[in-house]
Structures are given as C-alpha cells and as structure tokens.
Amino acid sequence: MSLFLTYNDILITKRSDAIYIKSSNPKDVIDSLEKSGFELNRVDIELLKLIDLPKEGWYKIEENPKGRFYFFYELLFNRAKTMGIVIFAGDTVDEIFTRLAKDMNLDKKEFLKYYTKYSQFLEGGILADKYIIAQNADEEVIVRYLLDISNTKLDFFARQKFGLLYTHNQLHKAIIMASIIHKESNNLKEMSTIASVINNRLKKGMRLQMDGTLCYGKYSHKIVTSKRIKKDNSYFNTYKHKGLPPYPICTVTMDALDAVTSPKETDYLYFMLNSDGTHRFTKNYDEHRKNIKKFKDEKIAKKEKKQKKEIKRDKPCKKSKDDEVKAKKVEVKVVKDKKKDMPKKDKDIVKKEDKIIVEKEEVKDINQTTTHKDINETILSVF
Structure with a gap:
C-alpha cells in the first residue's frame, strides 16, 4: 500500500496545458504524452497498458495536488475546448x-x-x-x-x-x-x-x-x-x-x-493565362506567342469596356419634360411670392415683362421656317 501512495505522490512534470492523443493505442498515448513534455516512468507505461485509455482528441491538463492516479483519471474525461x-x-x-x-x-x-x-x-x-x-x-x-x-x-x-x-x-x-x-x-x-x-x-x-x-x-x-x-x-x-x-x-x-x-x-511545353483564370496549353512557342497576344488584347478590351462604363456612370442624366415643367412651376411660384411684397408701380412693370416672356415662349413653337424679322415683329407688337 505504501508503494502505491509513494507512486501517487510523484509529481508529473507538466509542460503544456493541452495534449493531443492520436488514438487509444497504448503506444500512441505514451508517444503523445512524451511529445507534449510529460515525463513518464516505467510504472506509468505499464499502468497505461492495463487501464482504459483516452480516445483520439484534445485533453486539458490542469495543475492539481491529487497525485498521479488522478492525472490519468483526468486524462480520460477532461476534454479541452477546441477551435x-x-x-x-x-x-x-x-x-x-x-x-x-x-x-x-x-x-x-x-x-x-x-x-x-x-x-x-x-x-x-x-x-x-x-x-x-x-x-x-x-x-x-x-x-x-x-x-x-x-x-x-x-x-x-x-x-x-x-x-x-x-x-x-x-x-x-x-x-x-x-x-x-x-x-x-x-x-x-x-x-x-x-x-x-x-x-x-x-x-x-x-x-x-x-x-x-x-x-x-x-x-x-x-x-x-x-x-x-x-x-x-x-x-x-x-x-x-x-x-x-x-x-x-x-x-x-x-x-x-x-x-x-x-x-x-x-x-x-507552354501555358498562358485566360481572362477567366484558366489556362491555354500549347506545344510550341509560336502558338504560345499567339496566346500571349490574345491575352493582352482581351486585357485591353476589358479595360476599355470598364472605362466606358465609368464614363457613362459619371455622365449627368438628361432632365425629362416632366422635370422641366416642375422646375418652371417652382420658378413661377417664386416670382409670385416676390410680387406680393412689390409696390403697385413695380407690379405693372413685371406684368408687362411676363407678357413678353409668354410671347417669346409662343414664338418658340412657331414653324422652324419663321424668320428672325417675323419673330421681332411679333415681340414688338406687344408694345
């Protein structure tokens, strides 16, 4: 009995907090323990051949004063957290x-x-x-x-x-x-x-x-x-x-x-990259040179296509007719708001100017063959 107690009191030198067991084969368990820095004596090795051994996996080894028997018990059940x-x-x-x-x-x-x-x-x-x-x-x-x-x-x-x-x-x-x-x-x-x-x-x-x-x-x-x-x-x-x-x-x-x-x-004897990441394989250098040229041409074409897309994306969008009508309505509203605070004399002048603008807009719709002289006469007739 005293021999067992003496054996149990012999501390196992611990170098690592974790150990990987390859398999439950006694030889693999002993090899794993020794590689992980645990010094085993002859009694340990014989004992490992007699007891149930841990399955393959990672085990957590903690410092404890409970002795050598508890170490082997812990080795069976104290699985480590893994990632x-x-x-x-x-x-x-x-x-x-x-x-x-x-x-x-x-x-x-x-x-x-x-x-x-x-x-x-x-x-x-x-x-x-x-x-x-x-x-x-x-x-x-x-x-x-x-x-x-x-x-x-x-x-x-x-x-x-x-x-x-x-x-x-x-x-x-x-x-x-x-x-x-x-x-x-x-x-x-x-x-x-x-x-x-x-x-x-x-x-x-x-x-x-x-x-x-x-x-x-x-x-x-x-x-x-x-x-x-x-x-x-x-x-x-x-x-x-x-x-x-x-x-x-x-x-x-x-x-x-x-x-x-x-x-x-x-x-x-040769291979050249394609634009899709695969390769073209050839037997002679002439064919390989053609593939090099093809790759360069595809690269240039791809670059030009990308540049065109960027130009198109950066180009300002054209305003639709609905947007233009909305903008004009906003302008008219602003002018009307300003008129409210004007003296009567100034309001009469603005009315006259508005009439001219309206007439000018009408002139724009006249047939394209209308001469500048006809347009001027139309505008002057307002006065």
Missing part, C-alpha cells in the same frame, strides 16, 4: 504562423522556432487542410500536432507512390513541384496538365520559366514583373536557372501531390 483552423494552399510558413499567432494571441517567433526544430522541410511541411486544435494549446504543441498529422499523410502518400523504401529526396521533389502548381493555378482540373508541362520541360533540359517559382518567401503573393525577373538571381528564378527551385515555395494540398505523381500524358 477549427484552416491552413491555405499557397501560403508560406511565415504567413501561416502570422495568422495563427494573431488569432490565438500567441508568439509567432515561437511558432517559427518549433517549426524549424521539428519539420523535415523548410517549406511545405504542413499540408493545406482544416484542423481542430485546443484553444489553450501552446506554440510547441500546435506545431507538433500539425506536423504529426501532415507527416502521417505524407508518409502514407509516399509509400503508395514511391514504395516502402522511398527516399526523402523523392518526397521533397514532389512537394516542390506541387508548390509550383499551386502558385500557377488552384484549378483542380488543370493541375495534372501543369504537372505534365513541368515534367516535359525538365526532360528536354529546358528552363521552367514559370512566374510561380518567383513567388517565394516575402514575395509569396506579389505580382511577378519583368523587372523582378531581370534582377532576381536566386535559384528560384527559373527564367535564369535550370531545374527545380531548391525547396518548396509554399504549403501544398494532397490534390497537387497526386497531380505531380500522376500527370497527364501530353506534349505541352
């Missing part, structure tokens, strides 16, 4: 953790430190997907969770595509190519065709000459200009250097990885 997050395809590691740090009020530098420590890739180590995380999880626990989920999927993918004895380089190359695809297009239907263009150009010893490869690091979501292409001497500039960039440009999806390993069989 959903989305890792977007095309984002860099820096962009992912900038957003996560802001949303969870955590430290971006800590996120990046642990990513560098645990990830096997400089970029692309975390797959684009939806994830569920504990609201009270810290930076290290979150990074390790995202990497564990991604590594499990990547390992399964690589075993299927490259065999059980796949190499790190095979998987790394696939992620690099998938990241280029994401920077060129997010259209699922086009991914395998773009993959075929990459393969065809590499086989022929051609430079890839793809804008997407220049969208690395701080240039992730910036437009690639001709000036950038000329000035950038890095190995990400595939206009200057042959082969693939040195490492992935961004986060990728499993769809893009599937496209890389199962590309369409084509002879395409």
Whole structure:
C-alpha cells in the first residue's frame, strides 16, 4: 500500500496545458504524452497498458495536488475546448504562423522556432487542410500536432507512390513541384496538365520559366514583373536557372501531390493565362506567342469596356419634360411670392415683362421656317 501512495505522490512534470492523443493505442498515448513534455516512468507505461485509455482528441491538463492516479483519471474525461483552423494552399510558413499567432494571441517567433526544430522541410511541411486544435494549446504543441498529422499523410502518400523504401529526396521533389502548381493555378482540373508541362520541360533540359517559382518567401503573393525577373538571381528564378527551385515555395494540398505523381500524358511545353483564370496549353512557342497576344488584347478590351462604363456612370442624366415643367412651376411660384411684397408701380412693370416672356415662349413653337424679322415683329407688337 505504501508503494502505491509513494507512486501517487510523484509529481508529473507538466509542460503544456493541452495534449493531443492520436488514438487509444497504448503506444500512441505514451508517444503523445512524451511529445507534449510529460515525463513518464516505467510504472506509468505499464499502468497505461492495463487501464482504459483516452480516445483520439484534445485533453486539458490542469495543475492539481491529487497525485498521479488522478492525472490519468483526468486524462480520460477532461476534454479541452477546441477551435477549427484552416491552413491555405499557397501560403508560406511565415504567413501561416502570422495568422495563427494573431488569432490565438500567441508568439509567432515561437511558432517559427518549433517549426524549424521539428519539420523535415523548410517549406511545405504542413499540408493545406482544416484542423481542430485546443484553444489553450501552446506554440510547441500546435506545431507538433500539425506536423504529426501532415507527416502521417505524407508518409502514407509516399509509400503508395514511391514504395516502402522511398527516399526523402523523392518526397521533397514532389512537394516542390506541387508548390509550383499551386502558385500557377488552384484549378483542380488543370493541375495534372501543369504537372505534365513541368515534367516535359525538365526532360528536354529546358528552363521552367514559370512566374510561380518567383513567388517565394516575402514575395509569396506579389505580382511577378519583368523587372523582378531581370534582377532576381536566386535559384528560384527559373527564367535564369535550370531545374527545380531548391525547396518548396509554399504549403501544398494532397490534390497537387497526386497531380505531380500522376500527370497527364501530353506534349505541352507552354501555358498562358485566360481572362477567366484558366489556362491555354500549347506545344510550341509560336502558338504560345499567339496566346500571349490574345491575352493582352482581351486585357485591353476589358479595360476599355470598364472605362466606358465609368464614363457613362459619371455622365449627368438628361432632365425629362416632366422635370422641366416642375422646375418652371417652382420658378413661377417664386416670382409670385416676390410680387406680393412689390409696390403697385413695380407690379405693372413685371406684368408687362411676363407678357413678353409668354410671347417669346409662343414664338418658340412657331414653324422652324419663321424668320428672325417675323419673330421681332411679333415681340414688338406687344408694345
């Protein structure tokens, strides 16, 4: 009995307030606890093999003086509050953790430190997907969770595509190519065709000459200009250097990885953007040049159409006849109001002027052939 009490009094070193359990398999539970910083002894490990184990999910670990037995009891029932997050395809590691740090009020530098420590890739180590995380999880626990989920999927993918004895380089190359695809297009239907263009150009010893490869690091979501292409001497500039960039440009999806390993069989060497966001694929440079011209012409036509719409929108509307009649009635009312306060002598003068105006209005309705002389005689006859 004293041995049990002694064991129960040994405190478990707690590093995190939250822990993610992969499955109820004893090995996975032990692995999850140790990765989350909980130091387990041999008795703990044997005990975990005998008791009911927690199901997959997030658990909240609180500081308590009730001992080691209560810790394992708490692990079974104290579920953590969770939240959903989305890792977007095309984002860099820096962009992912900038957003996560802001949303969870955590430290971006800590996120990046642990990513560098645990990830096997400089970029692309975390797959684009939806994830569920504990609201009270810290930076290290979150990074390790995202990497564990991604590594499990990547390992399964690589075993299927490259065999059980796949190499790190095979998987790394696939992620690099998938990241280029994401920077060129997010259209699922086009991914395998773009993959075929990459393969065809590499086989022929051609430079890839793809804008997407220049969208690395701080240039992730910036437009690639001709000036950038000329000035950038890095190995990400595939206009200057042959082969693939040195490492992935961004986060990728499993769809893009599937496209890389199962590309369409084509002879395409070029593709050009359409105005609707899709691409035109061609086999030779002459056809590609025609597509470039077509794209530029469509862009100019679209711009001109937009300008015409803006001019039309800014142009003042013509007054209708009803509006003109209403305006005249208002004028007459104003004049009548002024007349009320006039001396009799001034009223007589105004009456005479009003009569002239009325006659002038009548003259406007005379047949267009009426001469200026006839009009003047009509006006003078009033006097």
